[in-house]
Amino acid sequence: MNKGAKRGVLGLLVVGIVLGIILWGGFNTAMEATNTEEFCISCHEMEENVYEELKETIHFTNRTGVRATCPDCHVPKEWVHKVVRKIQASNELYHKLMGTIDTPEKFEEERLVMAQRVWKKMKETDSRECRNCHKFQSMDLERQDSRSADAHDPHYWEAVDGESPSKTCIDCHKGIAHELPAGYDPAEDMAAQE
Numbered sequence: 395m396n397k398g399a400k401r402g403v404l405g406l407l408v409v410g411i412v413l414g415i416i417l418w419g420g421f422n423t424a425m426e427a428t429n430t431e432e433f434c435i436s437c438h439e440m441e442e443n444v445y446e447e448l449k450e451t452i453h454f455t456n457r458t459g460v461r462a463t464c465p466d467c468h469v470p471k472e473w474v475h476k477v478v479r480k481i482q483a484s485n486e487l488y489h490k491l492m493g494t495i496d497t498p499e500k501f502e503e504e505r506l507v508m509a510q511r512v513w514k515k516m517k518e519t520d521s522r523e524c525r526n527c528h529k530f531q532s533m534d535l536e537r538q539d540s541r542s543a544d545a546h547d548p549h550y551w552e553a554v555d556g557e558s559p560s561k562t563c564i565d566c567h568k569g570i571a572h573e574l575p576a577g578y579d580p581a582e583d584m585a586a587q588e
Contacts, residue, residue, distance in 0.1 A: 425480060434464035439495050447572045460527075467523050467571065468512070475522075506575040513564050521563035528563070 395403075427433060435441040445464075448454050453462040470476050495501040495508075516523070535543040545566060568574060568583070 425476070428480065428483075429465045429469055429476070431463035431465065434468075437490060439490070439501055440464070443498065443501050444572045451571050453571045462527065462571070466526065470519075470522060471526055475519075502576065506577045509568075509572075509575050509578070513568060516564040517562055524563040524567075 435445045448464075453467075455461070469479050489495065493500075495504050530546060530548045533546050535546060538546065545561075565583075568578075
């Protein structure tokens with residue numbers, strides 16, 4: 395290979411690296427821009443419905459000033475899981491464009507199905523996003539009522555014979571940050587967990 399060809403290959407390689415860095419940076423910038431509460435409530439469906447409910451909970455206002463935002467609960471922190479969640483969110487954009495939940499009435503009609511989808515995902519991930527903030531090791535079980543302390547006791551959550559725990563945060567804490575949907579039946583939930 396002559397000198398001119400080598401320079402051409404080297405130049406092409408440099409251009410490729412620079413373009414790769416720019417594209418990667420743009421991708422990450424876009425992903426982080428869509429990972430903010432401001433982005434989440436930029437559509438009126440979220441701002442007028444679930445965000446208003448969140449503002450009435452301990453996850454929004456509390457004595458310590460620690461506050462959970464939409465992405466804290468609904469977007470994984472780990473990069474691979476975050477990318478998967480963002481790809482899944484494209485379905486939500488489709489429904490936004492189709493007007494599936496663009497009125498409070500339509501939102502309420504779909505609310506139970508949407509909630510069940512989120513609960514199922516949280517169950518599958520062992521409530522991973524809850525555990526970003528809530529750690530069993532940091533809980534003072536003596537300051538909890540006995541029912542909560544029994545449920546939070548770390549031994550209760552240990553895997554049996556190497557299997558995943560059968561219960562996770564979302565099993566007991568549905569409705570903690572948003573209202574429970576009309577038609578939700580806790581008895582059906584309890585039966586499904588047994």
